[in-house]
Amino acid sequence: MIINSNPTKENQSLTARQRQVVALVGQGSTNKEIANELKISEGTVKQHIFAIFRLLNVSSRAKLAIASQRLAPASKAKPKKTISNGVEDSVGYSWRLIVAVAITIPEDAMTDAVMVIQRKSYLEQLRFTIEEMVFALDASSMILPDGGLLIWFGHPTSHIDDVDRATLLAQAIRSRLEIDQALDLHIGIGISTQAEIVPSQMQVLSSASAFQGALSLAKKSSQLTLSLANALTEHLCSASVPWLELRPAKISKEKLVASKAIGEEKYSSDTETVKSNENIYAIGTRASAPSRLSQWGDLSFLKEVLQAVSNGVSQWVCVESWPPSLANSLVDAIAINATQAGFCPITVHIPSAKRRDQILSSLLTQVEMTATQYDLSSNKPDSTLDRLLSSIWKISTHAPVVLKVLGIHSLQALKSALGDRGIDRLVGLRVLVVVTNLRDVQKTQTHIRILGPRPDNAIFTRIHTMEEPHLDLVPEGVLVDMQAMVDDLSSAAKQLIFAAAQSPEQAFNELLPSINLPRPVLQGALQELLALGLILPRDDHYFDFRDGLTASAIAQLNKQVSIV
Incomplete structure (x- = not known):
């Protein structure tokens, strides 16, 4: 990551069977x-793994899993057609929100051999630490030719909170550098978020603009002690993250010319003045106050819950809102409210892994990433669950903890990972656990359910219904692409999709009688929208918008058309 490595050479040292095992x-x-x-014996598998450990110089299965990301060859399989409820979506599109994180290290002019060796050793250790973080957050990475690192979220595994995951990673790396007193290395960290619409069949990643933006920001960041991000990252990030807006600067005497190679820059002697077309934001430290206030208003009913936690009895609070973007915003508001009451915020993201040990390992790594100000090390050979609970206990001895667990069904995932023993051990800790349990009910809902100290034995639960705030979560790039797509629609298809955007809770079929057009024309409009991928069939032979983001984008475009 931070130093040069040759995964191709490592891959060639393995046999074909060993690469399959990896x-x-x-x-x-x-x-x-x-x-x-592989149709072989379990003993043969163990022999292969032992040999792989020796060849790749790894000492555990977890480290081998991390190494497998670096060694995996690019897939040469032909892209398959997307199937949605039995219907081929061969012409449709897919949303992608790619969040790229670039890490750069300027060249060093050290001449002392001892210092060079120490620097190399530190960077090797830092590289492995970052690999563990990347693996825990469901991200992918690649080593750049100059020794830098490029990390991305959103492909092939995507999460609704990928921007928050990238920000957490950047904050954790920066905190690690501060603790290690390694800021003099001038390591740059940049985050660039780009939205794109691609054909459904496209399996490869082609977000060069996100990578170039992240690398450019990382190079600027190397002169500072803060990580930098573009405006879309700041816009989509949760309200609990502190930001500092940097006004766009004018570049005179030299005009920046981006080369075709990712990350490579050269300058011409042109003296034309150039102004940046996008603001840059610096990510604040965790100790900083949030730069944006929560839009959820009064949460005073949580005062009793926070008091119970401060007195030494854990509490579980479950958000049951829909859509997911609304739920994440409400979870964030609860965490901000607790933080303002003196709680220590810890954020974890449920990984896509299904195995309990992998989920626990990911959660432990994320807790260690978030709570870098505390010594969470342990000399005891405890299980991952014991280490996770011990880390939370150590933090709670300094201040009550608000554990924000993000994911569509984080309640069930966390319960399964902790088990009855883990939940029982949490009861006596000063911990507020904020989780989600989301169900797509085809309509907006905003509920907070207070479960008490044990989520499975919550005999008397209290439900609070919140007033939904306006959340503008549609990226500008998506609106531009959507506008071009809508412009090419027939007049009947436009009329149908704009009518549906005004009533997203209704299926498209239910709107047909209210539109004064011949039935064959309406059927053709439905087929046009289906072929383009704007709508998808349901199991009951009805049609709905492809997703909530599509409905929001169409509704916003409809408002712009009405104003004009």
Whole structure:
């Protein structure tokens, strides 16, 4: 990551069978599952793994799983057509929100051999630490030719909170550098978020603009002690993250010319003055106050819950709002409210892994990333669950903890990971656990359910209904692409989709009688929208918008058309 490495050479040192084993370990398969997949004995699998440990110089299965990301070759399989409820979506589109994180290290002019060795050793250790963070957050990474690192969220695994995951990673790396007193290395960290619409069949990643933006910001960041991000990252990030807006500067005497190679820059002697077309934001430290206030208003009913936690009895609060973007905003508001009451905020994101040990390992790594100001080390050979609970306990001895757990169904995921023993051990800790349990009910809802100290034995739960605030979460780039797509629609298709955007809770079929057009024309409009991928069929033969973001974008475009 931070230093040069040659994954191609490492890959060539493995046999074809060993590469298959590495790939399956990276997918979380057990020895028995690998044996069944490759039609070999479990003992042979163990021999392969032992040999792989020696060849790749790794000492655990977790480290091998991390290494598998670096060694995995690009897929050469032909892209398959997307199937939605039995219907081929061969012409449709897919949303992608790619969040790129670039890490750069300027060249060093050290001449002392001892200092050069120490620097190299530190960067190797930092590289492995970052690899663990990337793996825990469901991100992907690649090493750049100059020794830098490029990390991205959103492909092939995407999450609604990918921007927050990237910001957490940047904050954790910066905190690590401050603790290690390594700021003099001038390591730059840049985040660039770009929205794009791509054909549904496209399986490869092609977000060069996000990568170039992140690398450019990282190079600017190397002169500062703060990580930098573009405006879309700041806009989509949760309200609890502190930001500092940097006004766009004018560049005179030299005009920046981006080359085709990612991250490579050269300057011409042109003296034309150039002004940046986008503001740059610096990510504040965790100790800083949030730069944006929550839009959810009064949460005074949480005062009793916070008092119970401060007195030493844990509490679980579950957000049951829909859509997911609304739920994440409400979870964030609860965490901000607790933080203002003196709680220590800890944010974790549920990984896509299904195995309990992988989920626990990811959560432990994220807790350690967030709470860098505390010594969470342990000399005891405890299990991952014991280490996770011990870390939370250590933090809670300094201040009550608000544990913000993000994910569509984070309540069930956390309960399964902790088990009854883990939940029982949390009862006596000063911890407020904020989770989600989201169900797509085809209509907006905003509920907070207070479950008490044990989520499974909540006999008397209290439900609070919140007033929905306006959340503008549609990126400008998506609106531009959507506008071009809508402009090419027939007049009947435009009329139908704008009518549906005004009543997103209704299926498209239910709107047909209210539109004064011949039935064959309306059927053709439905087919046009379906072929383009703007709508998808349901199991009951009705049609709905492809997703909430599509409905929001169409509704916003409809307002602009009405104003004009």
